[in-house]
Amino acid sequence: MDELPVSRLVRLSVLALGLSACTVGVRRAPPVRAGASGTEQSRAFVAQATAAADRIAAASDDAPTAAWYRLAELVDDFGSRITGSPALDQALAWAATQMRTDGLDDVRLEPVKVSHWVRGRERATIVRPVTRELALLGLGGTVGTRASIRAPLAVFDDLDALRASTASLDGAIAFVNHRMPPFDDVHDDPGYLRGVQARLRAASEAAKRGARAVLIRSVTATSLRTPHAGALKYDDGVPKIPAAAVSIEDAELLARLARRGPVEVELSLGARTLPDAPSANVVGELRGRELPDEIVLLGAHMDSWDVGPGASDDGAGCVAVMEALRLLRQAGLTPRRTIRAVLFTGEEYGLSGAKAYHERHRSERHVAAFETDYGMAAPDAIGVGGEAGMAAMQPLLPAFGRFGIRRFRDHAFGADVEPIVGDGAAAFNLQPDGHHYFDIHHTAADTLDKIRPEDLRRNAAAIALLGWVLAER
Amino acid sequence: MDELPVSRLVRLSVLALGLSACTVGVRRAPPVRAGASGTEQSRAFVAQATAAADRIAAASDDAPTAAWYRLAELVDDFGSRITGSPALDQALAWAATQMRTDGLDDVRLEPVKVSHWVRGRERATIVRPVTRELALLGLGGTVGTRASIRAPLAVFDDLDALRASTASLDGAIAFVNHRMPPFDDVHDDPGYLRGVQARLRAASEAAKRGARAVLIRSVTATSLRTPHAGALKYDDGVPKIPAAAVSIEDAELLARLARRGPVEVELSLGARTLPDAPSANVVGELRGRELPDEIVLLGAHMDSWDVGPGASDDGAGCVAVMEALRLLRQAGLTPRRTIRAVLFTGEEYGLSGAKAYHERHRSERHVAAFETDYGMAAPDAIGVGGEAGMAAMQPLLPAFGRFGIRRFRDHAFGADVEPIVGDGAAAFNLQPDGHHYFDIHHTAADTLDKIRPEDLRRNAAAIALLGWVLAER
Numbered sequence: 021m022d023e024l025p026v027s028r029l030v031r032l033s034v035l036a037l038g039l040s041a042c043t044v045g046v047r048r049a050p051p052v053r054a055g056a057s058g059t060e061q062s063r064a065f066v067a068q069a070t071a072a073a074d075r076i077a078a079a080s081d082d083a084p085t086a087a088w089y090r091l092a093e094l095v096d097d098f099g100s101r102i103t104g105s106p107a108l109d110q111a112l113a114w115a116a117t118q119m120r121t122d123g124l125d126d127v128r129l130e131p132v133k134v135s136h137w138v139r140g141r142e143r144a145t146i147v148r149p150v151t152r153e154l155a156l157l158g159l160g161g162t163v164g165t166r167a168s169i170r171a172p173l174a175v176f177d178d179l180d181a182l183r184a185s186t187a188s189l190d191g192a193i194a195f196v197n198h199r200m201p202p203f204d205d206v207h208d209d210p211g212y213l214r215g216v217q218a219r220l221r222a223a224s225e226a227a228k229r230g231a232r233a234v235l236i237r238s239v240t241a242t243s244l245r246t247p248h249a250g251a252l253k254y255d256d257g258v259p260k261i262p263a264a265a266v267s268i269e270d271a272e273l274l275a276r277l278a279r280r281g282p283v284e285v286e287l288s289l290g291a292r293t294l295p296d297a298p299s300a301n302v303v304g305e306l307r308g309r310e311l312p313d314e315i316v317l318l319g320a321h322m323d324s325w326d327v328g329p330g331a332s333d334d335g336a337g338c339v340a341v342m343e344a345l346r347l348l349r350q351a352g353l354t355p356r357r358t359i360r361a362v363l364f365t366g367e368e369y370g371l372s373g374a375k376a377y378h379e380r381h382r383s384e385r386h387v388a389a390f391e392t393d394y395g396m397a398a399p400d401a402i403g404v405g406g407e408a409g410m411a412a413m414q415p416l417l418p419a420f421g422r423f424g425i426r427r428f429r430d431h432a433f434g435a436d437v438e439p440i441v442g443d444g445a446a447a448f449n450l451q452p453d454g455h456h457y458f459d460i461h462h463t464a465a466d467t468l469d470k471i472r473p474e475d476l477r478r479n480a481a482a483i484a485l486l487g488w489v490l491a492e493r
Numbered sequence: 494m495d496e497l498p499v500s501r502l503v504r505l506s507v508l509a510l511g512l513s514a515c516t517v518g519v520r521r522a523p524p525v526r527a528g529a530s531g532t533e534q535s536r537a538f539v540a541q542a543t544a545a546a547d548r549i550a551a552a553s554d555d556a557p558t559a560a561w562y563r564l565a566e567l568v569d570d571f572g573s574r575i576t577g578s579p580a581l582d583q584a585l586a587w588a589a590t591q592m593r594t595d596g597l598d599d600v601r602l603e604p605v606k607v608s609h610w611v612r613g614r615e616r617a618t619i620v621r622p623v624t625r626e627l628a629l630l631g632l633g634g635t636v637g638t639r640a641s642i643r644a645p646l647a648v649f650d651d652l653d654a655l656r657a658s659t660a661s662l663d664g665a666i667a668f669v670n671h672r673m674p675p676f677d678d679v680h681d682d683p684g685y686l687r688g689v690q691a692r693l694r695a696a697s698e699a700a701k702r703g704a705r706a707v708l709i710r711s712v713t714a715t716s717l718r719t720p721h722a723g724a725l726k727y728d729d730g731v732p733k734i735p736a737a738a739v740s741i742e743d744a745e746l747l748a749r750l751a752r753r754g755p756v757e758v759e760l761s762l763g764a765r766t767l768p769d770a771p772s773a774n775v776v777g778e779l780r781g782r783e784l785p786d787e788i789v790l791l792g793a794h795m796d797s798w799d800v801g802p803g804a805s806d807d808g809a810g811c812v813a814v815m816e817a818l819r820l821l822r823q824a825g826l827t828p829r830r831t832i833r834a835v836l837f838t839g840e841e842y843g844l845s846g847a848k849a850y851h852e853r854h855r856s857e858r859h860v861a862a863f864e865t866d867y868g869m870a871a872p873d874a875i876g877v878g879g880e881a882g883m884a885a886m887q888p889l890l891p892a893f894g895r896f897g898i899r900r901f902r903d904h905a906f907g908a909d910v911e912p913i914v915g916d917g918a919a920a921f922n923l924q925p926d927g928h929h930y931f932d933i934h935h936t937a938a939d940t941l942d943k944i945r946p947e948d949l950r951r952n953a954a955a956i957a958l959l960g961w962v963l964a965e966r
Contacts, residue, residue: 099625469745
């Protein structure tokens with residue numbers, strides 16, 4: 021999962037609610053229609069869905085660890101898969117082969133040019149009032165420092181404090197120490213959407229005030245001295261300054277030292293942006309039996325950051341989508357509409373896969389677009405964009421319940437499918453238990469051991485059922 | 494907290510139970526005497542202890558964050574404090590200054606020669622069947638590799654499997670993948686004592702079978718790709734081979750790859766052992782008003798591993814002991830016996846501070862020896878060596894309860910005080926909530942932010958009360 025600015029999250033809900041009313045050219049087919057034709061039709065469909073769930077469950081029971089072993093192959097053979105890397109190319113080719121093995125229709129690699137940012141060597145050290153190495157990661161897309169920068173630190177508690185500051189930061193390294201709170205059980209909120217703002221925006225905000233570089237606190241509530249990567253956004257017309265994230269532990273140290281007196285940091289980032297590189301989205305389908313030109317998109321993204329194998333973000337999502345189609349095929353469930361798996365490239369940095377897909381396929385009729393990019397913890401919820409969709413889904417909850425889905429939530433997010441949703445497709449996404457997703461997000465610890473085979477299996481089955489439901493009505 | 498072989502843990506309990514009966518020269522004064530003189534005397538003492546607790550609480554309330562800020566100074570100014578490092582020297586001198594500031598009696602640095610092992614540069618890479626860097630830490634005391642070693646990996650599920658193996662490991666790198674289970678709530682057991690055996694013993698066990706080097710899985714149940722340091726023990730007469738711990742994530746990766754076919758690893762450790770270095774134990778006292786030659790020892794250790802500032806292991810212990818004496822003095826509680834704070838050096842590697850203290854002070858009458866070296870999470874228990882001690886302590890539980898102590902446990906451990914306990918002193922230790930101690934133990938994440946000021950404050954107050962109780966009866 022890449023950064024989702026708040027505006028995007030909200031927009032997806034709004035779009036899904038009723039964008040067809042206010043956007044030219046939108047063709048939106050509510051994929052699950054309750055109401056008018058009545059309760060009877062609805063009941064019949066629930067029965068059909070329950071029968072489909074039975075068949076999906078049987079297919080899943082036949083090979084309960086298949087998806088997990090496939091994910092092991094992906095992360096172990098290729099490792100981290102940042103855009104521009106040979107590992108990403110290999111993983112995309114591998115995925116196409118897997119889809120063909122599964123017997124999907126029209127499996128292909130659709131070429132996409134992707135951003136090609138490389139980290140290089142990087143290092144940061146507190147040099148005053150003590151000498152201490154910092155655990156850090158340059159942010160995705162940052163410029164390098166050329167030579168190292170040694171500068172006094174100016175500490176801000178959060179992005180708002182930096183924005184509110186009128187003092188000059190001339191020659192300083194700005195440090196934004198926004199503390200992401202622990203998972204909020206009451207609001208079922210990991211605090212990421214607010215937490216990520218500093219990562220996205222601090223560089224340009226600091227640059228406007230004359231800063232030479234910026235450090236942020238890693239966007240997480242939990243750390244074992246774990247820095248978190250992730251993209252930044254440079255504003256147009258503002259100098260691009262180097263930007264990196266330090267671990268929570270080091271952020272606290274910097275803040276404590278700064279309360280006692282001047283702090284100086286030496287920062288060296290070897291980051292560079294190379295010319296765009298060739299890449300591809302991987303597409304494979306279950307062709308619809310009645311309405312093959314109406315598409316239910318099931319998406320995930322294959323690229324990761326460079327510091328870990330991206331098992332949860334989003335290798336597991338890719339494997340779950342592949343598994344969902346495999347299960348449907350295995351179960352002999354040929355859907356009415358076409359179910360299309362899309363493994364996007366370039367989600368983490370630039371969304372070039374999403375843009376290219378939209379460009380190429382915008383004229384096709386997408387009735388729904390689903391993404392799984394929120395980890396693969398225990399099944400919990402499916403996000404549904406819009407109240408009408410919620411009402412229509414609700415009777416189907418028991419069918420999903422057998423795979424651990426215990427609720428539908430009234431918002432959906434997924435950066436890759438946003439352009440398609442923007443054109444009017446109904447939005448859905450997978451929302452497994454989110455308590456620990458951001459502990460490992462964009463870190464070297466986003467590894468296979470964090471994912472239970474049974475969670476992956478059940479989520480994949482739920483996605484299969486969702487695909488069937490959306491394609492069948 | 495250093496490695497405590499199981500035998501030591503058990504011995505401490507046994508010793509405390511009744512070693513005076515079977516060891517020559519032991520002079521053991523049960524510090525809390527119930528029984529004979531009867532319930533009335535006991536009641537009077539409980540009332541006295543309750544009054545002492547009131548005064549300690551009042552002193553603590555006066556400066557509730559004093560200890561935490563002192564700990565911040567320690568870890569921020571000096572950082573990690575491995576034996577032989579200038580940081581350890583500076584921290585020891587600082588501690589003596591702090592104790593003098595607190596008005597303790599006879600504060601001094603008692604010279605000790607300590608082991609001087611240095612890590613050097615280190616690196617390990619899977620080179621077959623894929624290329625992947627490993628997150629690792631050479632074990633304390635390991636020999637280096639000179640040039641790098643490239644060798645096939647031989648995987649064992651645990652130390653027993655390695656010991657049971659009769660195959661030659663000639664030329665291989667042995668890998669012991671013992672999985673430390675999550676904290677066992679039923680038995681209140683972190684699983685460390687079993688888990689640590691591979692760290693201690695794998696090198697010599699593997700060397701006996703011809704291995705060129707050994708890797709172990711880090712001794713933890715929780716990881717964010719976090720390798721854990723800690724000492725090993727080389728057996729006499731067995732070749733010393735290089736040894737390092739990999740993160741849980743990398744251990745799982747190695748195990749998965751090995752199930753698929755041959756794995757080769759390239760390992761390079763720059764570790765060296767230098768000549769022993771000068772260091773010191775820091776000693777300071779509250780002189781006893783009636784029995785100044787009878788000593789209640791309150792201990793902790795100042796040295797840490799080199800990869801983190803050792804906030805929980807055992808900077809917090811040192812500060813808590815200092816704070817305990819400060820609180821007693823602040824509360825005007827001059828004890829009957831002498832309460833002696835000892836901040837040991839060299840606990841993590843060689844126990845040279847403990848040995849030197851014992852050598853120098855063995856002829857003194859230690860009635861009790863307490864150590865705090867199990868982190869500084871929420872107050873929970875005080876460990877008591879022996880049943881008789883347990884019975885005597887039990888009536889005092891309500892007095893300790895005000896500081897969060899909810900039980901006494903019938904075993905105590907503490908590597909530094911073991912020789913003194915071996916001579917007959919009653920054993921005690923602090924056992925805060927242990928759920929997360931081994932998550933950060935011997936890692937770069939053993940930092941101040943893991944410690945809540947209120948936990949440190951209440952544990953320190955409990956130690957003060959324990960010191961008073963042991964010194965007063």
